[in-house]
Amino acid sequence: MAQRPDPKCPVRPGDTCSLCYPGATGPQDCGLVWLVRQDPELSAELARLRSETAS
Ligand code: SF4
Structure with missing residues (x-):
């Protein structure tokens, strides 16, 4: 049986989605x-977090 890859959580870089949001x-x-x-400031913060996690 094929296993689906774990989806990554876009707002917790490095973590897989744990379905934490109701x-x-x-x-x-x-x-x-x-x-x-939707939020430009949060999006910018997320981009910063991502670049840190990727390094
Ligand atoms: S449900 Fe939680 S873990 Fe999954 S994508 Fe949303 S915030 Fe990330």
């Missing part, structure tokens, strides 16, 4: 991810 079935319909993407 109602979410994954990053694709996570309300927290949506909120962060």
Whole structure:
């Protein structure tokens, strides 16, 4: 049986999605991810976190 790769949490760089947000079935319909993407300051902060995690 093929296993799906673990989806990565877009707002917790380095972590896989643990379905921590109520109602979410994954990053694709996570309300927290949506909120962060709507907010320019949070998006910028997330980009900074990502670049730190990637290094
Ligand atoms: S539910 Fe959303 S915030 Fe929680 S781990 Fe998954 S993607 Fe990240």
